[in-house]
Each structure stands twice: as C-alpha cells, then as structure tokens.
Amino acid sequence: MENKIELTILDKKNFLNEDEFKSKLSEMAPLLEAAKKGEKEYKNFLGWLSVDETAGEEHLKSLCLQADQVRKDADVFVVIGIGGSNQASRAAIHALRPQNGPEIIWTGNTISAMEMKRTLEELERYRSIYINCIAKNFETLEPGIAFRMLRRYLEKRYGIKEASRRIFATGTPGSTLEQLCIDNGYTFLVFPEKVGGRYSAGTDVGLFPMAVAGIDICAVVSGMRNMKNRLLRESAKDNIALKYAVARKLLYDRGYNIEMMAYFEPRLDYFAKWWIQAFAESEGKDSKALYPVAVSASEDLHSVGQFIQQGNPILFETFLQVREKDASVILPYDEKKDYFDYLAGKDFWDINNIARCATMKAHSERGIPCLNFSIPAIDEHTLGELFYLFMFSCYLSCRINEVNPFDQPGVEFYKKNMFKELKKPVA
Numbered sequence: 001m002e003n004k005i006e007l008t009i010l011d012k013k014n015f016l017n018e019d020e021f022k023s024k025l026s027e028m029a030p031l032l033e034a035a036k037k038g039e040k041e042y043k044n045f046l047g048w049l050s051v052d053e054t055a056g057e058e059h060l061k062s063l064c065l066q067a068d069q070v071r072k073d074a075d076v077f078v079v080i081g082i083g084g085s086n087q088a089s090r091a092a093i094h095a096l097r098p099q100n101g102p103e104i105i106w107t108g109n110t111i112s113a114m115e116m117k118r119t120l121e122e123l124e125r126y127r128s129i130y131i132n133c134i135a136k137n138f139e140t141l142e143p144g145i146a147f148r149m150l151r152r153y154l155e156k157r158y159g160i161k162e163a164s165r166r167i168f169a170t171g172t173p174g175s176t177l178e179q180l181c182i183d184n185g186y187t188f189l190v191f192p193e194k195v196g197g198r199y200s201a202g203t204d205v206g207l208f209p210m211a212v213a214g215i216d217i218c219a220v221v222s223g224m225r226n227m228k229n230r231l232l233r234e235s236a237k238d239n240i241a242l243k244y245a246v247a248r249k250l251l252y253d254r255g256y257n258i259e260m261m262a263y264f265e266p267r268l269d270y271f272a273k274w275w276i277q278a279f280a281e282s283e284g285k286d287s288k289a290l291y292p293v294a295v296s297a298s299e300d301l302h303s304v305g306q307f308i309q310q311g312n313p314i315l316f317e318t319f320l321q322v323r324e325k326d327a328s329v330i331l332p333y334d335e336k337k338d339y340f341d342y343l344a345g346k347d348f349w350d351i352n353n354i355a356r357c358a359t360m361k362a363h364s365e366r367g368i369p370c371l372n373f374s375i376p377a378i379d380e381h382t383l384g385e386l387f388y389l390f391m392f393s394c395y396l397s398c399r400i401n402e403v404n405p406f407d408q409p410g411v412e413f414y415k416k417n418m419f420k421e422l423k424k425p426v427a
Contacts, residue, residue, distance in 0.1 A: 005386070052225070075103065078107060079107070087273060191204065279397070308366075331347075
C-alpha cells in the first residue's frame with residue numbers, strides 16, 4: 001500500500017453507483033484543475049494553497065527559534081483563540097502528546113465565568129507562564145476578553161515589563177492587535193491576510209503553538225507539501241480529494257444529511273473537531289450541505305452506535321483507520337474467573353482493530369455507506385497530509401455545492417444581537 005493515505009468505500013447497498021461516480025469525477029475535472037491553479041475569484045483567500053507562501057523554509061527556522069526561546073523557560077503556554085484560530089494546533093498537540101515541552105492550556109474559546117476562574121486558579125501552580133493570543137482581526141469577543149484577563153494577570157504577577165516579554169499575539173498586519181503589540185512590546189506573529197482561520201494549520205496560527213509544545217513543525221509542513229504535490233499530480237479519476245468531495249456530494253443528493261467521522265483512537269478527538277469546524281463553517285450556507293459530526297469508538301458505539309445500527313438512516317460514516325501499530329499492551333492470563341480468558345495473550349491494538357473492522361461490517365450491512373481513510377500513522381508528517389487533504393477537499397466540496405468556501409456570514413447573526421445587548425459602540 002506504500003506509505004500513503006488511501007480512500008476506500010464500503011457500500012453494500014450500492015448507493016454510490018460506480019458508473020455514476022466515475023461520470024461525476026469526469027464532470028468535475030475542470031473544477032479540480034481550476035482549484036489546483038487557484039481560482040482568481042478566491043485569490044485573496046488562497047494563501048494556504050501553496051504551503052510555501054505561509055511556511056517557507058526560512059520562515060519555519062525563525063518560528064522555531066522563537067518557539068525554542070519559550071520552551072527553554074516556560075512551564076505552561078496558554079493559547080487564547082476560538083474556532084479556526086486554535087483547532088489545528090490543539091488537534092496536533094492532542095494527537096501527538098509531546099512530552100518535551102511546557103503544559104498547554106486552551107482558553108478564549110468560551111465566555112464561561114467558571115472556566116476563566118479555573119484557568120486563573122490553575123496558573124497559580126506554575127512558575128513561568130507565557131501566552132499567545134490568536135485573533136485575525138481582533139474583533140471576536142471570546143479571545144478579546146480572555147486576552148485582557150490574562151494580560152492583567154501576567155502584569156500583576158511579573159510586572160509590566162516582564163509580562164510584555166512573555167506575551168505573543170498572532171494577528172493580521174495592520175490590525176488593532178498588531179498596534180497593541182507595538183504599543184506594549186509584545187511579540188507579534190503573522191496571521192496571513194489571505195488565509196482564513198479554518199485554513200490556517202500551515203501558518204503561524206497553527207504552527208507556533210505546535211512548535212512550543214515540542215512538535216516537529218518542519219515534518220508537519222513536509223506532510224502538507226507532500227499532499228499538495230500528490231493532489232497536483234493526480235488526475236480527476238484518481239484524485240483522493242476529489243473522490244472524497246464527489247462521494248460526499250452524491251450521498252448528499254441521495255438524501256443523506258449527516259456525515260459522521262468515526263475513529264478508534266481517542267487521540268483523534270480534537271482532529272475531528274478541527275474537521276467539523278472546517279466543513280461546517282465552509283459549507284453550511286444557502287440551506288445546503290452535510291452536517292458533520294464525530295464519534296470516538298469504541299466508547300460511542302455503546303450510545304450512538306445503537307442509532308447508527310437501527311435508527312433513522314440519515315447518515316453515512318467516514319472512518320479514519322491507523323495502520324501503524326505504535327503501541328502494544330498484551331492482556332495477561334489470570335487465574336481469577338472473569339470469563340475473559342478467550343482474549344488472554346491478545347494485544348489491545350489487535351482487539352481494537354478487530355472492533356473497527358466489525359463495526360464497519362455491521363454498519364455497512366445495515367446499509368450505511370462507509371468511506372474509509374487508511375492512514376499510515378499518527379505522526380507529524382501524516383497529520384500535515386491530513387490537514388492539507390481535508391482543506392483541499394473542503395474547498396472542492398464547497399465549489400461542487402456552489403457556495404463560497406471562505407466566508408461565514410451566518411456566524412455574524414448571533415454577534416449582532418449579542419453586541420447590541422452588550423451595548424458595543426457602533427464603529
């Protein structure tokens with residue numbers, strides 16, 4: 001199979017008719033070629049497409065040097081951000097769980113008083129604290145008020161000058177956030193103007209927190225570049241991103257309204273949240289699109305699994321399968337009579353994999369279409385490939401559905417009501 005990400009489809013009821021699938025791939029070939037080149041209509045949103053535009057070799061070196069300075073001194077690194085501003089880094093850090101960096105705390109993604117109180121109390125446990133506020137235009141309430149609370153906390157604890165040294169902010173050049181950094185001596189990192197939050201995995205937004213945590217961001221970017229080159233090489237009939245986008249569209253047209261990402265490694269919990277963010281915010285317009293949800297197996301098989309097996313058949317599943325056996329725990333023999341002797345001597349890894357195969361078989365036999373992404377491992381390079389693959393697929397899916405992949409007008413509706421009640425001054 002080589003060391004590649006592969007997509008297969010298990011479709012017992014033949015909802016994805018092979019001839020129709022091939023025909024749709026051929027029909028979408030011009031769209032694929034246009035997307036590869038970068039459509040002029042979206043030129044101001046495609047900074048992520050080339051990878052090197054936001055994560056070139058020299059820039060990565062500079063970013064790593066800055067991250068190393070933090071890592072040498074920090075006991076804890078607080079990442080302030082919401083939505084696309086924190087999802088990619090949180091996904092990678094949770095999946096890889098590096099052991100050679102500071103603790104990472106996530107905040108600015110809720111307005112809960114209790115969560116902020118707990119964050120401030122938790123910080124008392126640490127000697128050396130650094131923070132990174134990520135906000136493209138610094139207009140979103142959640143990271144804005146969290147940043148104020150944590151700036152004041154650092155100033156009271158370390159003094160204004162020392163606190164300034166410990167503060168990083170990632171925003172668009174020319175934004176009020178950059179001006180705040182200039183006025184107060186904070187380190188400013190770039191949130192590229194031509195990249196939206198949910199496409200920002202390969203920018204300072206995603207890469208700097210990863211680097212501080214101890215992740216090899218050069219390997220992440222290498223994976224992204226490798227997937228980009230693969231997608232550029234592959235024609236419409238073989239292109240993994242287009243196949244995924246077309247399969248989703250055909251199933252949506254068949255009446256499936258929900259796509260459920262399923263995985264048997266809890267390390268992927270936050271990757272699934274990143275995937276949900278990307279597709280929900282990009283596609284969910286004009287009363288169209290699949291509703292993306294996720295299940296963490298085998299835990300959720302004991303709840304949502306019942307619905308999948310016998311409930312309303314309104315969904316299909318997209319599985320993430322990990323091929324590399326990266327841990328081994330053998331169930332021991334035991335003299336006590338607990339009736340699990342039939343598993344003695346077996347590896348948890350193998351039992352988990354058998355559960356995954358049994359789940360796909362059961363769900364597909366029920367008539368649930370199952371897409372399966374087989375990935376070589378959970379490592380930096382593979383995560384980089386997955387980030388780029390799904391970003392590109394999301395771009396294609398939106399274009400196939402004839403919606404803008406890069407705006408999010410619906411997000412503003414609740415904000416208007418909220419800011420009115422909060423009496424925010426009108427600009």
